[in-house]
Amino acid sequence: MVLFSFFSSCTTKKDILYIQTSGNNTFENKILDQKIEVNDILSVKIGSLNSESSNVYNIDAMGSGTTTVGTVDVNIALKNYLVNNEGLIILPVLGNIKVSDKTTSELEKFLTKKLIDEGHLLEPTVSVRILNSKVTILGEVRSPGTYSFPEKNITLLQALGLAGDLTINGVREDILLIRQDANGKTINHINLTKKDWMNTDLYYIKQNDVIVVNPNNAKIKSAGIIGNAGALISVISILLTVIVLFKK
Known part of the structure; x- marks a missing residue:
């Protein structure tokens, strides 16, 4: 068999x-181009021809520390942005930004336009990535x-x-x-x-x-054979033990 x-x-x-x-x-x-969702961790990098002007729009400019939760180093989270339950992130200077249901490309275009229209930066560059x-x-x-x-x-x-x-x-x-x-x-x-x-x-x-x-099917059948063989060996072992005990 x-x-x-x-x-x-x-x-x-x-x-x-x-x-x-x-x-x-x-x-x-x-x-x-995936939609950004709640609990995504985003990397948002803003640059311009004048790096000193654009630095204040990046989270690194605000300083960061290293904290550990359990076995997880959350320094990465401190240097990036966790999308909250309302689908928002908080960017330096710009404040609350609705990001959920946008793709990374859409968010890049939105932030670029906002920086220009509100007079923050000339010729800004924006890079957005989902890190998790x-x-x-x-x-x-x-x-x-x-x-x-x-x-x-x-x-x-x-x-x-x-x-x-x-x-x-x-x-x-x-x-x-x-x-x-x-x-x-x-x-x-x-x-x-x-x-x-x-x-x-x-x-x-x-x-x-x-x-x-x-x-x-081969794996399923082999699992059944191994399982049945194990059960059979256990039964035989018990029977042999009983026989030995009775002979004594």
Whole structure:
């Protein structure tokens, strides 16, 4: 029975190859510019031709200390901006700024216009980044967990690379990508052996996406065999103990 299960669960080349297509293909992907959300940590850097004039608009100019909460060094948070429950951050000189539901590009344009229109700076430059973008990867990958990524955009394949790639027992044909937006959570099914998903909005990872890689039948069967074998060994051990005791 064990031998039959072993041979019937052998993995083939078709089971493990990604994007099984022939020839060259070109895809046009729209780069995602993520919406800023509550609890995001933002880096906002404001510059101009006169650095002395623009320095006062940056949080570094206000000074900072180092504080530890638990095992977390919050010096990074002190030098950047946590979006509060109202979707606001407080910038030096400019005060409260509504940032939630804006993309980083939209916020850069908004702040640039504000600095010019209100006479703060001439030819200002504004750079905004989300510092705590993260993705959670679970299931049949080598190192499941939650991973932060500093890049503005990473792809699904790059995210799986952070977790060390799928194991040999991961189902390539049905990757689950759980994504939350204003309308709630959606569960998307992605077949990594095909190419069609690469031309959709699932190609790029969004903040707080969850990726689930389910085990294949071979892994499920082997888990059952191992579990049954363990139970059988336990029963035999108990029976042998009873026999030995009775013989005494």
